[in-house]
Amino acid sequence: MRIDIITVLPELLTGPLDHSIIKRAQQKGLVEIHIHNLRDYAFDKRHTVDDYPFSGGGGMVMMVEPIDLAISDLKSKTGYDEIIFTSPDGEMFSQKMANQLSCLKNIVILCGHYKGVDQRVRDHLITREISIGDYVLTGGELAAAVIVDAIVRLLPGAISDEESALTDSFQDDLLAPPLYTRPAEYKGWKVPDILLSGNDREIEDWKIEQSIERTRKLRPGLLDE
Ligand code: ADE
Numbered sequence: 526m527r528i529d530i531i532t533v534l535p536e537l538l539t540g541p542l543d544h545s546i547i548k549r550a551q552q553k554g555l556v557e558i559h560i561h562n563l564r565d566y567a568f569d570k571r572h573t574v575d576d577y578p579f580s581g582g583g584g585m586v587m588m589v590e591p592i593d594l595a596i597s598d599l600k601s602k603t604g605y606d607e608i609i610f611t612s613p614d615g616e617m618f619s620q621k622m623a624n625q626l627s628c629l630k631n632i633v634i635l636c637g638h639y640k641g642v643d644q645r646v647r648d649h650l651i652t653r654e655i656s657i658g659d660y661v662l663t664g665g666e667l668a669a670a671v672i673v674d675a676i677v678r679l680l681p682g683a684i685s686d687e688e689s690a691l692t693d694s695f696q697d698d699l700l701a702p703p704l705y706t707r708p709a710e711y712k713g714w715k716v717p718d719i720l721l722s723g724n725d726r727e728i729e730d731w732k733i734e735q736s737i738e739r740t741r742k743l744r745p746g747l748l749d750e
Contacts, residue, residue, distance in 0.1 A: 532665075555683055588643060
């Protein structure tokens with residue numbers, strides 16, 4: 526898979542995407558992540574990428590031309606399945622969407638900034654808008670990092686224990702069951718007896734019951750879906 530990210534703040538992305546599973550996935554050649562500075566596509570000396578809105582009012586707007594130049598440049602070298610824009614107005618990101626995106630070959634993520642983006646970017650250049658939640662971030666970079674992290678860990682081979690990504694919370698619309706490790710007792714806080722019983726079938730049943738119970742308690746909405 527190849528992921529190209531267009532941003533005005535590359536430094537916000539290099540750190541988060543250069544650690545642990547995401548770093549290893551790149552080293553193993555499972556994913557190539559390329560970060561591009563939108564300012565490199567600005568056509569004036571000051572590398573301007575935003576301007577005042579025609580409608581007046583506060584806030585700057587990301588200009589269409591540098592974004593078009595950046596996306597056209599990428600498209601001239603690679604075919605893309607989706608050109609994603611991160612925005613609080615977008616479709617809500619979910620595990621299901623992460624699964625779908627992880628099956629694509631090449632994607633671009635354009636990080637939103639300032640007050641918004643010229644509508645012509647949305648109308649003509651973007652294929653999908655994604656929000657990571659109903660709150661407003663300073664920019665789309667952290668949202669892009671979240672989206673990339675959730676996608677890359679799903680790529681076959683990214684996680685050494687084949688099972689782990691499939692048993693994550695949300696993969697079957699249930700929260701994951703609780704986990705314990707040694708010691709079996711700490712300060713009188715005990716690991717449930719069943720987990721020490723060695724009875725694999727009963728342990729599996731317990732995990733499912735616990736998943737349902739936790740979901741009912743913490744995220745009852747998931748059980749309605
Ligand atoms: N940019 C600002 N807020 C955002 C959000 N909640 N999701 C995605 N991109 C954003």
